[in-house]
Amino acid sequence: xxxxxxxxxxxxxxxxxxxxxxxxxxxxxxxxxxxxxxxxxxxxxxxxxxxxxxxxxxxxxxxxxxxxxxxxxxxxxxxxxxxxxxxxxxxxxxxxxxxxxxxxxxxxxxxxxxxxxxxxxxxxxxxxxxxxxxxxxxxxxxxxxxxxxxxxxxxxxxxxxxxxxxxxxxxxxxxxxxxxxxxxxxxxxxxxxxxxxxxxxxxxxxxxxxxxxxxxxxxxxxxxxxxxxxxx
Numbered sequence: 001x002x003x004x005x006x007x008x009x010x011x012x013x014x015x016x017x018x019x020x021x022x023x024x025x026x027x028x029x030x031x032x033x034x035x036x037x038x039x040x041x042x043x044x045x046x047x048x049x050x051x052x053x054x055x056x057x058x059x060x061x062x063x064x065x066x067x068x069x070x071x072x073x074x075x076x077x078x079x080x081x082x083x084x085x086x087x088x089x090x091x092x093x094x095x096x097x098x099x100x101x102x103x104x105x106x107x108x109x110x111x112x113x114x115x116x117x118x119x120x121x122x123x124x125x126x127x128x129x130x131x132x133x134x135x136x137x138x139x140x141x142x143x144x145x146x147x148x149x150x151x152x153x154x155x156x157x158x159x160x161x162x163x164x165x166x167x168x169x170x171x172x173x174x175x176x177x178x179x180x181x182x183x184x185x186x187x188x189x190x191x192x193x194x195x196x197x198x199x200x201x202x203x204x205x206x207x208x209x210x211x212x213x214x215x216x217x218x219x220x221x222x223x224x225x226x227x228x229x230x231x232x
Contacts (some may be wrong), residue, residue: 004190011209012031012032012033012044012048013029013030013031013209014028014029014030014031014032014048014049014051014052015027015029015030015052015209015211016028016052016056017056017057017183018021018056018059018060020059020060020061020062021062023093024059024062024090024091024092024093024094025089025090025091025093025213026056026059026060026088026089026090026091027088027089027090027091027150027178027211027213028049028052028055028056028059028086028087028088028210029086029087029088029105029152029209030051030052030055030084030085030086031080031084031085031086031104031105031126031148031152031153032044032047032048032051032083032084032085032088033082033083033084033085033126034079034081035081035082035083038079038080038081038082039047039110044079044082046179047075047078047079047082050075050078051072051075051076051084054068054071054072054075055068055071055072055086055088057088058071064137065088065090065099065101065137066101066134068088068134068136069086069088069101069103069127069131069134069135069232070134071141072084072129073088073128073129073134074126074133076127076128076129077129077130078130079129079131080130080186081127081128082128083104083126083127083128084103084104084126084127084128085103085104085105085126085127085153086101086102086103086105086126086127086135087100087101087102087105087108087121087150087152088100088101088102088105089108089148089213089215089217090213091142091148091213092142093142093218096141096142097139097140097141097142097143098110098120098139098140098141098142098148099137099138099139100120100121100137100138100140101121101134101136101137102122102123102124102135102136103123103124103125103131103134103135104124104125104126104127104153105121105126105150105151105152105153106121106151106152106153106164106165107119107120107121107122107123108121108149108163108165109149109150109165109166109168109169109174110140110143110146110148110149111145111146111147111149111169111174111175111178112143112145112146112175113143113145113146113175114175115164115175115176117166117169117170117174117175118136118140119165119166120136120140121138122135122136122138124136129135142215143156143215144184144215144216144217145179145215145216145217146178146214146215147166147174147175147178147179147181147182147212147213147214147215148211148213148214148215149168149169149172149174149178149210149211149212149214150210150211150213151165151168151208151209151210151211152209152210154209164173167194168196172192174212178212178214179214179216181212181214182212182213183214189210193210
């Protein structure tokens with residue numbers, strides 16, 4: 001969505017998801033920005049699609065997240081001056097855990113059933129063709145009844161992206177209505193998001209993507225996870 005027109009065509013973001021082995025849900029959120037000083041070997045739109053394919057394939061094949069990040073860096077050789085913001089999530093119903101990594105993107109917020117919001121992912125720079133060390137990987141419990149919110153950097157601007165994302169999670173009241181919102185079509189959120197202060201990007205060329213993922217409490221009974229293995 002753009003700041004000027006929520007229905008506007010996305011300019012730099014890309015999003016996809018994959019289901020691996022029937023038990024792992026992988027989510028990819030990318031923000032590719034090229035340099036006006038560079039004429040890349042491929043069009044940015046084509047490169048964006050290729051980057052998504054690299055990330056989705058890695059998640060589907062069970063590749064460690066840090067290795068997926070390095071594969072994305074190698075793909076950026078086709079546009080060396082470009083910067084790539086990335087958020088990767090892998091949710092396992094078998095282990096009841098979530099793997100998260102972010103680079104050049106706001107942290108991922110998790111709204112727990114009791115309303116508490118925790119942030120996951122650290123504020124490291126975007127990936128470039130010169131990135132040597134991938135972003136850290138964080139492990140968090142998959143709490144049944146929680147809702148995860150991932151936002152691209154066009155949505156939250158400022159020195160403390162974490163506080164802005166946490167504010168958004170609280171304003172959306174994800175602790176109590178996250179399950180409902182995640183099952184509704186995107187249009188349901190438009191009026192609500194348009195009223196939030198953080199929804200205004202820097203200019204009408206900015207775009208933002210929001211991803212909601214809810215951990216359905218009833219799915220716990222179907223996952224094979226023993227109650228003692230699931231955190232409250």
